[in-house]
Amino acid sequence: MIARELMTRDPVSISPQASVLEAAETMLRHRISGLPVVDSSGALVGMVTGSDLMRRAEIATGLRRSGFSEFQAGEERLAADYVRAHGKRVQHVMTGAPFVVPESASLEAIVDIMDRHNVKRVPVVDGRKLVGIVSRTDLLRALVEAVRHAPSESCGDREIKQRLLSIYTLESWAPLANIDVSVKDGNVEITGTISSEAQRAALIAAAESIPGVNCVTDKLVKTQISSARSPF
Template sequence: MKARDVMTRTVVSIGPNATVLQAARLMLQHHISGLPVVDPNGALVGILSEGDFLRRRETATERRRSRWLEFLMGPGKIASEYTHSHGQKVSEVMTDQVQTVDEDADLEAVVELMERHRIKRVPVTGGGKMTGIVTRSNLMHAMVSMARGEPAAPKGDAEIRERLLGEIKAREWAPAAMVNVVVRDGVVELWGAVIDDRQREALKVAAENIPGVKAVKDHLVWIEPTSGMVIEPPEEATKH
């Protein structure tokens, strides 16, 4: 999927000369956590988020540091923080280094951008103007929509087993040579060993995601690599 397939096209935005108070009211009115800032020509010039309101003089939450630390930081950094906490115009408070994507960007690229820069929204641009925005909510909507279009359930146990074995072989984290799968009446039984207990949960998830699976039984033992100790699966340990 592309950014254009999931983005919100009608975007609430604000101009750089608007006041911070106007921006805050707009965000509260529309129940949004971020506002793109656009100039009169529709070009994206910045973005304003809830985080920009954390350190404000109105709430007496400006940063306070010792004079020694301020000396080490230098006057430029301190002056910038003062502008951010006391500025009355959006242009004085907004982040002007905005991460954007174009409409043809893959969703994977959008997610990587969000993770790398720890942001919740990515404006989408085209022709020098903002055409939409992709938020975390948009990605959740896409997930739900894609789930509705899942492939039909396998016809029988043999097909379930083949699908699961194929998924295990395709994943680098999966110990394919150490795991066997048995399927009876839609119930998947996992046999064999793992060398990291987190692999156990991932294998169970892989099985549960296959249409037609009714339940998953875990018979995997955990072989601790350093000591060689063999630890029984939780289901087996409770029988003793």
């Protein structure tokens, strides 16, 4: 899946000359927490989000610094803080140069941007022109569609075990040398030792992900000894 297939087309946007009040009202009206900022030619120039409007003089939440903190921030940062709290136009509070993707961007690339830069939405552009936006809500829709339309299949006991051992072989967290897997009538039993509860959860999740598995019986024992992987 790529951005073109997932994005919301013609997203609600706002002008950099619009007021902060208009931006807040627009977000409330459309029940969204962020807006692309576009100029008169349709080019993307920034993003304004609810977090950009948290530190405002109108609600007495402007960032206050004192003493060493004020000295450390420096005049440029202090001036920027003042503008963010008191500026009346979107251009004063928006985040410029947002992270963007082309229509051909993969879903993986979009999620990487969201995860790495802690953003909730990524604008999609054609050159500089805004053509869409991918939000976390769009990702949830993609997840639902993927699960609902996944091909139905059911593996037999032998294939279940082969698939599960293949997963464990590929994953560095799996303590291959310390565990054993048996499968009967679609019921998976995992025995052995682990060094963390995270390992337990991952071993079980891997088993549950295989079509044809009815249930997973956990007979794993947590120890303080580091788990080892088989060298073979």
